[in-house]
Amino acid sequence: MKALVTGAAGFIGSHLCEYLIEKGCEVVGIDSFTDYYPRSIKESNIAGLKDCGGFEFVEASLIEASLAKLLEGVEAVFHQSAQAGVRASWGESFKIYTDNNILATQMLLEACKDRPIKKFVYASSSSVYGDTTDLPMRETSLPAPVSPYGVSKLAAEHLCRLYFKNFSVPTVSLRYFTVYGARQRPDMAFHRFFRWALEGKPIEVYGDGKQSRDFTHVSDIVEANWLAFEKASSGEVFNIGGGSRITLNEVIEIIKEMTGVNFEVRYKDVQKGDVRHTSADMTKAKEVLGYDPKISVEEGLRREYEWIKDFMRR
Amino acid sequence: MGVSQELLDILACPKCKGDIHLNESKNGLICDNCKLLYEIKDDIPIMLIDEAKPIEE
Ligand SMILES: NC(=O)c1ccc[n+]([C@@H]2O[C@H](COP(=O)([O-])OP(=O)(O)OC[C@H]3O[C@@H](n4cnc5c(N)ncnc54)[C@H](O)[C@@H]3O)[C@@H](O)[C@H]2O)c1
Numbered sequence: 358m359k360a361l362v363t364g365a366a367g368f369i370g371s372h373l374c375e376y377l378i379e380k381g382c383e384v385v386g387i388d389s390f391t392d393y394y395p396r397s398i399k400e401s402n403i404a405g406l407k408d409c410g411g412f413e414f415v416e417a418s419l420i421e422a423s424l425a426k427l428l429e430g431v432e433a434v435f436h437q438s439a440q441a442g443v444r445a446s447w448g449e450s451f452k453i454y455t456d457n458n459i460l461a462t463q464m465l466l467e468a469c470k471d472r473p474i475k476k477f478v479y480a481s482s483s484s485v486y487g488d489t490t491d492l493p494m495r496e497t498s499l500p501a502p503v504s505p506y507g508v509s510k511l512a513a514e515h516l517c518r519l520y521f522k523n524f525s526v527p528t529v530s531l532r533y534f535t536v537y538g539a540r541q542r543p544d545m546a547f548h549r550f551f552r553w554a555l556e557g558k559p560i561e562v563y564g565d566g567k568q569s570r571d572f573t574h575v576s577d578i579v580e581a582n583w584l585a586f587e588k589a590s591s592g593e594v595f596n597i598g599g600g601s602r603i604t605l606n607e608v609i610e611i612i613k614e615m616t617g618v619n620f621e622v623r624y625k626d627v628q629k630g631d632v633r634h635t636s637a638d639m640t641k642a643k644e645v646l647g648y649d650p651k652i653s654v655e656e657g658l659r660r661e662y663e664w665i666k667d668f669m670r671r
Numbered sequence: 672m673g674v675s676q677e678l679l680d681i682l683a684c685p686k687c688k689g690d691i692h693l694n695e696s697k698n699g700l701i702c703d704n705c706k707l708l709y710e711i712k713d714d715i716p717i718m719l720i721d722e723a724k725p726i727e728e
Binding site: 385389400407413414415416417418421422423425426427429 | 675677678680681682683684685686688713714715716717718719720
């Protein structure tokens with residue numbers, strides 16, 4: 358089976374490519390190396406993949422690439438590329454979000470019309486829900502994002518549904534809940550916490566640390582993509598969480614214990630666009646996809662810690 | 672490793688969507704129509720219009 362993975366050099370995309378190669382798929386990866394975080398990190402994400410047979414990689418943006426040719430022979434599209442980051446999505450930079458998250462998705466969907474694609478899996482986000490107190494978050498709840506990033510991810514999700522309804526592109530949207538693990542983006546909380554701890558610096562937390570997240574290990578996310586390819590009915594949306602909700606303060610305690618560093622924690626102002634709690638209702642993903650997250654937060658943090666020690670030595 | 676034929680077959684010029692071909696030194700892809708060179712660095716073809724180099728006649 359031949360798959361196209363967008364955002365292939367990113368955190369999640371690179372893991373997904375490895376998983377697909379392992380499954381025996383042929384993979385075409387595309388990534389434009391946006392400057393949201395350093396190119397060198399993304400290059401190291403795909404360093405191992407480049408020597409794998411069955412992996413082709415092109416540096417291009419979905420907005421200008423000749424997608425028709427890239428899609429030749431492709432049966433599965435895993436659309437992971439996006440401009441990430443909730444806090445950076447305000448103000449002038451919103452255009453980067455409309456371009457890479459909305460326009461790029463529309464162009465990819467357009468290119469997928471009338472092609473023998475079996476499934477188009479879109480990486481959506483729990484940020485589409487916004488700051489609700491009605492937990493756990495259900496796919497049927499009214500989405501009300503509180504960040505421009507969330508708005509752009511929701512808009513693209515709607516486009517996926519539209520292209521299924523009108524042009525039978527077999528789209529499925531997976532709403533990922535905060536993803537972590539090896540290669541986690543350098544702007545994300547766990548990555549920063551580990552780095553600061555190892556550098557002997559105080560840890561900075563936005564808010565009081567009592568905010569909670571349904572943290573999801575990247576290997577569970579990757580597995581969910583495969584299950585969605587195999588089992589999801591088109592036009593549907595699924596929550597993909599990690600199975601348990603924990604506060605940032607609890608995570609910080611685990612990191613203290615793991616690293617053996619007794620760092621200082623500095624609490625800062627809550628950032629605009631951040632939500633208080635996230636928690637995934639996964640009834641649907643369990644029933645339809647047979648999704649069952651396997652990695653506990655402790656185990657997942659241990660894996661990220663092992664990676665980051667190595668990463669910081671480079 | 673070099674850029675494989677399979678990959679070359681599915682690439683096109685991002686500007687005109689037309690055909691491209693390897694240059695003689697095999698470190699770039701040329702679009703004759705747009706007179707642009709897309710470099711290949713570390714085996715990665717960089718198919719970005721902004722990064723393309725105009726070819727002198
Ligand atoms: N990490 C999380 O916690 C999380 C949570 C929910 C949803 N998501 C979604 O998962 C996906 C992957 O996220 P990630 O954390 O791996 O981010 P990432 O930034 O590491 O990866 C995204 C990649 O997409 C590439 N890209 C951006 N615009 C592009 C374009 N126009 N053409 C080609 N490539 C482009 C970037 O260069 C980057 O390498 C994104 O769609 C994101 O919105 C992530």
